[in-house]
Amino acid sequence: MIVKKTVAALFSFLLSATAAMADDPPAPPTHLAMAQSAIETYIIPHIDALKAAAAPLPGAVENVCKTGSPDAQKQLEKTFANVVMAYAGVDFLRFGPMLEKGRREQLSFWPDPRGFVARQLRLTLLNKDEKITEPGMLAKQSAAIQGLPALEVLIQDKTVPLGPSEPARFRCLLGQAIANNIVRLTTEVADGWEKPGGWKDKMLHPGPDNDTYKSASESAVEVVKALLVGFSLTGDLQLKPQVDPKIRLTPPYEKSGLQKQFYATSVASLHELYNTLQLESYLKPDLSWMKGWAQGTWRAIESIDGAGGRASHAQRADTPTTREVFDRMNGLRNIVANRLSVAAGLTVGFNELDGD
Template sequence: MVPCSAYAVLAADAARAGPSTENVHDARVQSTIQSHVVRHFQAVAEAAARLPPAVARACKTGTDGDREELSTHFRNVVVAWAGVAYLRFGPMAGQARQDRMSLWPDRRGEVARELGQLLASGDPAKFEGGALAKQSPAVQGLPALELLLTDSAAPLGPTDASSLRCKLASAIAVNVHGIAGELLQGWTSDGGWQEKMLRAAPGKEPYESAQDAARALVMALYAGLKSVADDEVKPHLYTTSKSEGPYAKSNLAAEYYEAGVNALNHFYDAMALESSLAGDKDWVKNSAGIAWNIVKSSDGAGGRGSGVAKGDQPSVQKVFAAMTTLRKLVATELSVSAGVPLLGKTRKTK
């Protein structure tokens, strides 16, 4: 296998040779999948594998140490998930995996309501032995597990009062692990999405050309920027908003934002979109660099990002504007120069 860094060099070299050719698109797809997409789904699968045994230990002992360890493993899955949450096409689009893993934003309070109903039934047969997969996505994933882990009135442990909650927490952890594995296999297995994108050809579904495959990746970048801006940043523009950030009950909203933004920035770099720009487009690089620095200096809610000095954080308004700038640059400049324009007539992919 060619090292990931070599793919990035190949994409840049090919782009300089002629940005509209299929070899450029193919190199860009290879670079992005190998150096970013697969790596981030591997991180989710590895973190999720540690959840089931951590739940089992916390429920067996009920000690503060084991509960804290469980919280740490939960945090690791959440942060890893932020790194792939915007890759909503391919394996993520099948079998409602996105919502089953993390139903957020949850504007109607479905997670708390349906989790409460499931617990009130008192019937573990509704979620044990794989039965959880037949329930609503609201109770299958990380937000539901978060409610169980953060309920100080009913902490997980070896008591009769915690028995049903522990069984449900265990079922959710196993389900999360399973979904994470399905996503990774969906990308890397024979005939998986990685292969579909790398072997695009006329008459093949879902991509008839490397250009189609490259466009799907650029569209994911655009959609990811929009999602973070609209769902995580925009609510903080309004003082009357009661919207909580993702995983706020676990105090993970800032980490989730930071992980998501860093992943999007890495995704952007992996595609080497700037390498396709003409010589008179340095302003695009400069504008994008400034915008990335702004969004990475924030916690998404008006606070400062990691490593940012107190008082140096940008305002929420400035962060939202920077994300808007990045989206516009991707749509009107970078995608066009890369030969995969997002505006106008494009082939729809699954």
């Protein structure tokens, strides 16, 4: 009888313990698991998406230059937009292969407050030196004429549109060279991440013999810093010029009408990486209010179109002002840097846009 009661009591205890464990939140990820999740579920898929989006770009330029048809022009604009949107998802990953050899500036020379793209492109079109359009030669020129912003100018220029006419001949050679250069850059970035011994391996095998990451914490910090850079890029470069008239900065890819899409893709990408990192899982119960505040902030950030209007996918009943969203984004950046990262045992420190 005693044995039966003991077994019954033990069974009851096990059920209660199992139920309690089911109610407990999962343990926060380790720093290495955080870095691995970010790399495998966010960074590499988005890098691969950029490489895939860029692949048909040279053919689209060639088709316009051969035919000059409206359909070919529309296809080129669509292909270009696909590359720009894919780039928006990795713009803030300014370390590793994107940082090496200045690939980020070569791929997308923006912001450009001094108008280097227009100036350098104007000189290039004036000189008409066909040698720079030969394979590998454009990479030796100014970064301002190597990537997406320069190609955008050529695509959107209505005075001398791309096509088979003689006035457009050099422009077509240059446009094809830029498109091929974009393919080269995106391929190099992808290979730099994924090749054996590449940046993925470097981040996921930290240690004393690693020349960049001595610990898993350093790998995790790198990704968190990228998230903070993303907040800075979106807030300070896309939103702040709208609330501070003293700042004169052309919105990204405005000539192609992609400003709103670029903003939407930027914030959606940041939100995805934020969720992937699971920083909120480190919060103590008395700081759980930050989760609710962050959710409200993401709703605000995603409820505007980045150009002073309301987003079609807005979740808030009202439309927040650009000022509110800018302030909330700064608040979220500060919480990630000074509260969530600290709770996770990560020392973030300085990021590349601090002090700008």
